[in-house]
Amino acid sequence: MILVTGGCGFIGSNFIHYWLTHENQPLVNIDKLTYAGNPLNLQKFNSDPRYHFIRGDICDRSLLLEIFHTYKPNAIIHFAAESHVDRSIYGPQDFIQTNILGTFQLLESFREYLNTVPRSNWSQYRMIHISTDEVFGSLTPEEPPFTEINRYAPNSPYAASKASSDHLVRAYHHTYQLPLITTNCSNNYGPYQFPEKFIPLVICNALEGQPIPIYGDGLQIRDWLYVEDHVRGLIAVLKGGTIGETYNIGGRSEKTNRSVAELICERLDHKCPLPNGQSYKSLITFVADRPGHDRRYAIDCQKIEKELGWKPRENFLSGIEKTIDWYLNHKVWIEQVKNQSYRNWIKQNYEKRLASCPE
Numbered sequence: 001m002i003l004v005t006g007g008c009g010f011i012g013s014n015f016i017h018y019w020l021t022h023e024n025q026p027l028v029n030i031d032k033l034t035y036a037g038n039p040l041n042l043q044k045f046n047s048d049p050r051y052h053f054i055r056g057d058i059c060d061r062s063l064l065l066e067i068f069h070t071y072k073p074n075a076i077i078h079f080a081a082e083s084h085v086d087r088s089i090y091g092p093q094d095f096i097q098t099n100i101l102g103t104f105q106l107l108e109s110f111r112e113y114l115n116t117v118p119r120s121n122w123s124q125y126r127m128i129h130i131s132t133d134e135v136f137g138s139l140t141p142e143e144p145p146f147t148e149i150n151r152y153a154p155n156s157p158y159a160a161s162k163a164s165s166d167h168l169v170r171a172y173h174h175t176y177q178l179p180l181i182t183t184n185c186s187n188n189y190g191p192y193q194f195p196e197k198f199i200p201l202v203i204c205n206a207l208e209g210q211p212i213p214i215y216g217d218g219l220q221i222r223d224w225l226y227v228e229d230h231v232r233g234l235i236a237v238l239k240g241g242t243i244g245e246t247y248n249i250g251g252r253s254e255k256t257n258r259s260v261a262e263l264i265c266e267r268l269d270h271k272c273p274l275p276n277g278q279s280y281k282s283l284i285t286f287v288a289d290r291p292g293h294d295r296r297y298a299i300d301c302q303k304i305e306k307e308l309g310w311k312p313r314e315n316f317l318s319g320i321e322k323t324i325d326w327y328l329n330h331k332v333w334i335e336q337v338k339n340q341s342y343r344n345w346i347k348q349n350y351e352k353r354l355a356s357c358p359e
């Protein structure tokens with residue numbers, strides 16, 4: 001039995017799909033179902049006896065202990081978090097609560113549970129803490145990609161909360177010898193990503209004929225990884241990673257935001273041309289920048305490649321093709337997630353930005 005936290009979100013639901021298709025081990029998923037958690041993502045497993053779902057908060061230690069003692073998981077895959085940088089700028093409180101205090105409660109519950117197991121059996125247990133490249137801060141164009149030994153320099157409240165949780169994980173391994181591993185991954189994209197994030201927002205806005213908002217000059221760089229490649233990396237770490245280590249996971253695929261938006265528009269021009277004959281690029285709108293916007297992220301993933309034989313299977317062109325096709329084939333899913341709370345968020349984040357276009 002494995003325990004997944006935050007399995008109804010973007011990466012968590014891709015992980016569960018992959019796990020229940022390729023591995024023959026049952027899992028229990030605890031998710032609070034915030035705005036980002038969508039049980040529809042996992043609907044096809046509702047009557048699968050290998051899948052157990054518990055709606056709950058990782059800050060609730062007594063619930064976590066009950067789950068540990070009932071399901072007796074030997075592995076924990078910890079995804080649950082508040083994950084959107086822009087939301088962390090408007091309201092950091094939930095990020096501190098879930099990302100720091102929630103991770104703390106999970107570590108404490110795991111410690112209490114493991115203390116009921118003979119120390120000699122601890123090697124059969126492990127927890128993977130899913131973190132981000134954002135904890136390393138921002139790179140200049142000349143700097144080499146982040147390695148596992150880069151110093152931490154988080155710049156947003158989101159990144160600071162993830163950095164804090166990484167430090168707790170490190171300390172719990174060092175002090176209590178808990179079997180913990182941290183992964184730091186670059187930007188993911190693919191099916192089931194909530195359309196507050198850049199790539200699904202560009203696709204969904206384009207399909208609705210809405211402006212495609214690009215922050216600042218659009219020359220910020222992200223290192224994009226197709227979500228299934230991330231999932232395969234996590235399973236490689238779960239099976240072969242060294243306890244107490246950290247592993248960087250990335251796509252070796254640095255792109256400017258502007259070039260990502262233009263590529264998506266070109267692919268949409270080809271797949272479903274606009275009736276007026278214009279390119280979707282005509283919807284691209286430069287808007288006010290994100291405060292404290294990190295200029296460039298890039299991951300050096302040689303360690304996981306060399307030690308665990310992992311490599312991304314998709315390049316950006318093949319991954320974006322699959323992603324666009326998924327959104328074109330899931331219009332009902334898009335309609336369902338674009339509820340009133342989503343529309344409120346779009347208004348809050350973009351109304352003033354659109355009114356102050358810099359170019």
Ligand code: NAD
Nearest residue numbers: 006008009010011032033034036037057058080081083188
């Ligand atoms: P997401 O926002 O899509 O999903 C988060 C999930 O966690 C949701 O299902 C939500 O309901 C759940 N959740 C939130 N608070 C909770 C709580 N208190 N208790 C229980 N469940 C709770 O996030 P994602 O993009 O899938 O990211 C998953 C993890 O991967 C996060 O830890 C994130 O920091 C990390 N990460 C994400 C990316 C990326 O590009 N998306 C890259 C690197 C690392």
Ligand code: DAU
Nearest residue numbers: 083084085132133134186187196197198213214215220257
């Ligand atoms: O690097 C890993 C991180 O990637 C994860 O830890 C985060 O959970 C995840 O949200 C993501 O953070 P980013 O801030 O990089 O992703 P986002 O999709 O929000 O933005 C990607 C880039 O696009 C970023 O430079 C900001 C820009 N952007 C974003 C939005 C939403 C725009 O230009 N316009 C937009 O409307």
